[in-house]
Amino acid sequence: MAFGIQSHVAGLSLLNTVELLDSLGVQRSRKAVHDWVRKAEPQPESGKSPNQITLDETVIRINDQQFWLYAVTNPQSNDLLHLRLFATTTTTLTEIFLRELRHKHDVETAVFLVDGAQHLQTALQRTGLRFQMCRHGNRNAVERIFRELTRRTSSFSNFFSHVDLETAENWLQSFARWHNVTN
Structure with missing residues (x-):
């Protein structure tokens, strides 16, 4: 799941992400990958103090x-x-x-x-x-x-x-x- 999220966010389309996962033996739909990304809600880290x-x-x-x-x-x-x-x-x-x-x-x-x-x-x-x-x-x-x-x-x-x-x-x-x- 984490690899699929990272692959899609890094620039792969949903279709390409699904194909990559399939080549690794993980069969998921585009909707499933889309839902993973949506539910993960990764956000930039907090607590920075820039000048x-x-x-x-x-x-x-x-x-x-x-x-x-x-x-x-x-x-x-x-x-x-x-x-x-x-x-x-x-x-x-x-x-x-x-x-x-x-x-x-x-x-x-x-x-x-x-x-x-x-x-x-x-x-x-x-x-x-x-x-x-x-x-x-x-x-x-x-x-x-x-x-x-x-x-x-x-x-x-x-x-x-x-x-x-x-x-x-x-x-x-x-x-x-x-x-x-x-x-």
Whole structure:
């Protein structure tokens, strides 16, 4: 089961994961593997205390709907610290995201590196977190992760014809866990 979850999260399609398991003598359906990944709910580890954090959001499409993927990374380790999907992007949702991040990690003394998005800056000000506007350098870490996530979520969305937000978010959490382990 763990090998099947790891294989799928690492990038194999459900069909390829099932075929790999079959070659090892384990016969499971695509739905069974999908359910394993969903139930495992692997998430990035908590308890980190980075000096710098990159914060950004990007649009991803799931079933022809647009969602905003918020993510924070540690640019020194390239680890994904937290990510979350929202149906829209607002200052209030950014504050909710930051509250969740604070619950998982010690970020009170960190400097958040953000682009020019005003709602990100406003939310950081309202929550009392320090930030610096930065378009290059350490912010490139989060952009590389977004490119990979966008590449993977486009194939993910096309593979599951009726994926819901919860399933997509579980997959993204699994991806974050896999990304951090392989870094």
